[in-house]
Amino acid sequence: MTCNAEEIKERLSNAYKLNPSDFIAYQVCLETHDPFKVLIATVLSQNTSDKLAGKAFKELEKRIGVTPQNLAKSKIEEIREAIKSAGLYNSKSIKIKRIAEELCQKYECDINKLINGLKPEEARNLLLDFEGIGEKTADVVLLTCYNMPYLPVDTHIKRVSKRLGLVNERATYNEISTKLKQMFKPNDYLLMHHLLIHHGRVTCKAKKPLCQNCVLSYCCEYYSRISGSRIVKTS
Numbered sequence: 001m002t003c004n005a006e007e008i009k010e011r012l013s014n015a016y017k018l019n020p021s022d023f024i025a026y027q028v029c030l031e032t033h034d035p036f037k038v039l040i041a042t043v044l045s046q047n048t049s050d051k052l053a054g055k056a057f058k059e060l061e062k063r064i065g066v067t068p069q070n071l072a073k074s075k076i077e078e079i080r081e082a083i084k085s086a087g088l089y090n091s092k093s094i095k096i097k098r099i100a101e102e103l104c105q106k107y108e109c110d111i112n113k114l115i116n117g118l119k120p121e122e123a124r125n126l127l128l129d130f131e132g133i134g135e136k137t138a139d140v141v142l143l144t145c146y147n148m149p150y151l152p153v154d155t156h157i158k159r160v161s162k163r164l165g166l167v168n169e170r171a172t173y174n175e176i177s178t179k180l181k182q183m184f185k186p187n188d189y190l191l192m193h194h195l196l197i198h199h200g201r202v203t204c205k206a207k208k209p210l211c212q213n214c215v216l217s218y219c220c221e222y223y224s225r226i227s228g229s230r231i232v233k234t235s
């Protein structure tokens with residue numbers, strides 16, 4: 001049996017009920033419709049759980065207010081104190097302040113002035129020019145807030161994609177994202193981003209994947225290796 005994109009989508013959609021609160025960027029976007037807040041929430045979520053990032057985001061909102069103006073004029077120490085629950089708070093507080101300052105200096109404190117009217121690739125390149133904004137963060141903001149055709153790859157998506165055999169073991173961020181974008185329809189990018197993360201969190205876990213309960217085991221290269229079952233390679 002082959003494992004194709006529609007089937008992956010359908011099987012994962014049937015297996016999981018997604019909760020927006022499990023995805024900090026998505027939740028902040030739904031609640032605020034503010035891309036800058038989504039950007040800061042995504043920075044906070046780097047290398048930590050969405051739950052802890054959410055806690056830090058709320059505290060930052062309460063103590064300082066997540067606006068470019070407020071963060072640009074705040075002291076790094078104040079930001080650091082507010083986001084302590086997020087982990088790596090020293091480097092994140094520096095990043096957050098620099099992003100806010102640069103946005104105010106170059107784009108009148110308005111992220112929409114940076115992005116609106118640009119082609120996706122131009123908007124992405126401008127975001128990547130900011131110190132502290134990497135590929136995943138840029139892609140999350142562009143997909144979640146602007147519905148641009150990007151498919152962000154986090155640590156779970158990376159692991160799941162490799163185990164399924166969609167990409168090789170040494171695949172880079174861009175190679176994984178490109179492969180997934182080729183497989184799925186642009187309208188499904190956000191859904192697949194969430195489904196694959198959720199799958200990695202609850203079933204295809206890093207240490208002990210629950211392959212016996214997995215709806216994708218029938219086409220998974222990793223499972224094929226450990227179980228000795230034969231699969232037909234995915235397209």
Ligand code: SF4
Nearest residue numbers: 204211214217220223
């Ligand atoms: S079969 Fe196992 S390794 Fe493969 S996707 Fe499912 S949980 Fe992950």
